[in-house]
Amino acid sequence: MKKYDSLNFIDFESLLTSEQKEMRDSVRKFVDDEVLPKMQKAFREEVFPKELIPRFGELGLLGANLKGYGCAGIDTVSYGLVTQEIERADSGIRSFVSVQGSLCMYPIYAYGNEAQKEKYLPRMARGEVIGCFGLTEPDFGSNPGGMITTAVEKSDGYVLNGNKMWITNGSIADVAIVWAKLNGVVRGFLVDKGTPGFSTSLMKGKFSLRASITSELHFENCKIPKENLLPKVEGLKGPLGCLSQARFGIAWGAIGAANACYHEALNYVLNRQMFDKPLAGYQLIQVKLSKMVQEISKAQLLCWHLSQLKERGELKPAQISLAKMNNVRMALDVARDARDMLGANGIIDEYPVIRHMMNLETVNTYEGTEDIHKLIIGREVTGLAAFN
Ligand code: TGC
Ligand code: FAD
Numbered sequence: 469m470k471k472y473d474s475l476n477f478i479d480f481e482s483l484l485t486s487e488q489k490e491m492r493d494s495v496r497k498f499v500d501d502e503v504l505p506k507m508q509k510a511f512r513e514e515v516f517p518k519e520l521i522p523r524f525g526e527l528g529l530l531g532a533n534l535k536g537y538g539c540a541g542i543d544t545v546s547y548g549l550v551t552q553e554i555e556r557a558d559s560g561i562r563s564f565v566s567v568q569g570s571l572c573m574y575p576i577y578a579y580g581n582e583a584q585k586e587k588y589l590p591r592m593a594r595g596e597v598i599g600c601f602g603l604t605e606p607d608f609g610s611n612p613g614g615m616i617t618t619a620v621e622k623s624d625g626y627v628l629n630g631n632k633m634w635i636t637n638g639s640i641a642d643v644a645i646v647w648a649k650l651n652g653v654v655r656g657f658l659v660d661k662g663t664p665g666f667s668t669s670l671m672k673g674k675f676s677l678r679a680s681i682t683s684e685l686h687f688e689n690c691k692i693p694k695e696n697l698l699p700k701v702e703g704l705k706g707p708l709g710c711l712s713q714a715r716f717g718i719a720w721g722a723i724g725a726a727n728a729c730y731h732e733a734l735n736y737v738l739n740r741q742m743f744d745k746p747l748a749g750y751q752l753i754q755v756k757l758s759k760m761v762q763e764i765s766k767a768q769l770l771c772w773h774l775s776q777l778k779e780r781g782e783l784k785p786a787q788i789s790l791a792k793m794n795n796v797r798m799a800l801d802v803a804r805d806a807r808d809m810l811g812a813n814g815i816i817d818e819y820p821v822i823r824h825m826m827n828l829e830t831v832n833t834y835e836g837t838e839d840i841h842k843l844i845i846g847r848e849v850t851g852l853a854a855f856n
Contacts, residue, residue, distance in 0.1 A: 469739075470731075470734075472496075472728075477765050478765045480768045485545075487546070491546040491549060492552075495529070496553050498553075499556060502520065503517075503520060503554070503558070504820075507557055507679065507820065507823065508818070508820075510560075510678075510679040511558065511679045511817065512817055514672065516560065518640065521598065522595050524564075524565060524568075525595030525596070526594075530568050530573070531569040531573035532546075532547055534569070534574065534589070537589035537593065538593040538594065539573070539593045544775040544776075548717070548719075548772075548775055549720070550565075551565065551566065551717040551718070551724070552720045554724065555723075556725065557728075560678065560680030560827060561679065562721045563677065564637060566718065566721070567637050567714075568595075570710060570713035571601035571711075571713075572600065573589055573592050574710050575601075575656055576588050576589060578701070579699070579706060583695065597642045598641050598642050599637065599644070600636060600637040600638045600644050601707075601710065602646045603632070603647050605633060612704065613654070613704050617629065617631070618648055618650075619657060624694065625694050626691070626696070627690065627691050628646065628648055628659065628691075628692065629687055630687050631685065631687070634684075635668075635684065635685050637680075638681065638683025639668045641661060641668075642660065643658055643660050643661065646658075646659050647706065655706070656701065656706050658697075663692060664690070664691070665688045666686070666690045667686045668684065670683055674830075676830040677826075678826075708785070712788050715792040715835050715836065716774070716783070718795075718835055719771055719796075720771045722796045722799040723768060725803065725824045725827065726763075726798060726802040727764060728821075728824060729803045729807075729821050729824050730760045730764060732810070732820060732821050733756075733809045733810065733821070736813070736819075737753050737757070756805045756808075764802065767794065767799075770791050774791055786844050786845055789844040789845055790841070790845055792835060793836075793845075796828060796831050797838060799831075800825070800828040803825035803828055804825055806825075807821050843855055
């Protein structure tokens with residue numbers, strides 16, 4: 469089998485600096501040597517390979533684009549390339565990295581006070597403290613603004629009541645970033661593991677993202693100290709601001725999953741003889757390959773361009789929606805075609821394609837479903853919100 473290389477049909481490499489390529493290549497080696505060999509078993513057995521966490525920390529992959537507090541402070545394209553390489557292994561592993569960096573470290577970094585940043589960020593960057601992000605509730609998924617989890621202020625702290633569902637890393641987290649309504653306004657709270665009144669339960673039986681931990685969070689008269697409120701943000705823009713960071717990483721990450729499927733399918737059809745020649749020699753197969761090359765190349769350019777906007781502080785949420793929606797759909801289509809091209813071998817976990825395909829169903833749903841992103845773009849261009 470040909471060694472993995474990401475698609476370079478339009479000489480995308482020429483847009484990358486040598487530092488960016490170096491960063492990408494070091495993560496690629498880590499993924500090849502240490503992550504990929506674990507994935508078949510982890511996915512099959514529905515376990516998250518926790519032993520990778522200290523390695524993520526050592527390699528500076530947690531909160532990698534944040535500056536200071538022990539974070540690597542890498543540039544935006546390098547960060548995108550990192551998520552791309554990790555998702556080449558598995559979307560569930562990229563989820564761990566996204567949740568830790570974009571959904572947990574970022575809100576502390578952007579909305580926390582100095583004491584909170586000093587307390588949590590360096591240990592989170594090293595992977596010693598794991599975070600989870602509790603926004604979704606059983607009855608409020610696409611519409612988190614309707615959440616019913618509440619926080620009530622007392623003289624010496626806040627009391628939380630409510631339930632969160634579908635929370636990545638929930639059962640292994642040392643700290644949960646919990647979004648709850650205080651006097652009707654959404655606020656962010658840090659809830660440490662072991663706080664009385666806070667419990668989690670593992671959600672089993674997923675056919676997607678099996679190598680990622682998904683949990684429910686329960687708060688029953690859970691009392692937290694005053695200093696655990698994130699002071700610098702009020703309203704839904706708090707959690708949505710975190711989602712913007714994570715969705716951006718997902719847009720890049722999805723290219724990794726697509727690249728993995730493309731690479732696998734290309735190798736397979738070059739080697740598989742059917743009728744009297746390699747499958748790769750048939751027009752219908754080449755149509756599928758050329759579609760993959762076309763769509764992955766467009767996705768690469770989209771992410772590279774949006775990264776320039778992000779570096780300049782000009783990137784808008786609706787532009788991120790476009791990239792998340794486009795690139796995840798693209799990756800899902802590539803994975804489905806790749807699965808088809810592998811025939812019966814496409815359904816067995818000896819090959820990574822079916823695992824990517826099933827994972828991407830989740831990626832298309834979380835962080836805003838494909839249709840919610842269509843509605844965000846629709847609102848941007850018409851000025852009319854069609855959510856309700
Ligand atoms: P809306 O009126 O649009 O916005 C309220 C306030 O937020 C601001 N805002 C944003 N800020 C930063 N980034 C964004 N992406 C933002 N979108 C909106 C907005 O300007 C406004 O600010 P202000 O100052 O005026 O108050 O709110 P809405 O209630 O109409 O909601 C709109 C909608 C539907 C787009 C939003 O609720 C949404 O995005 N829904 C999707 C929910 C979602 O994505 N959930 C994800 C949960 S976390 C997750 O899935 C993690 S997966 C983890 C893993 O990787 O494993
Ligand atoms: P719904 O909102 O019930 O949507 C169902 C369908 O209706 C979708 O097709 C949707 O597009 C459509 N729909 C919804 N509203 C409209 C509308 N107005 N118009 C037209 N169609 C509409 N959440 C967290 O907070 N933290 C996490 O760490 C996290 N991790 C997750 C991990 C996994 C494995 C999964 C599967 C989910 C995770 N989520 C997490 C939750 C995820 O963000 C939600 O599942 C997602 O936002 C969709 O919400 P829902 O599942 O309730 O679907």
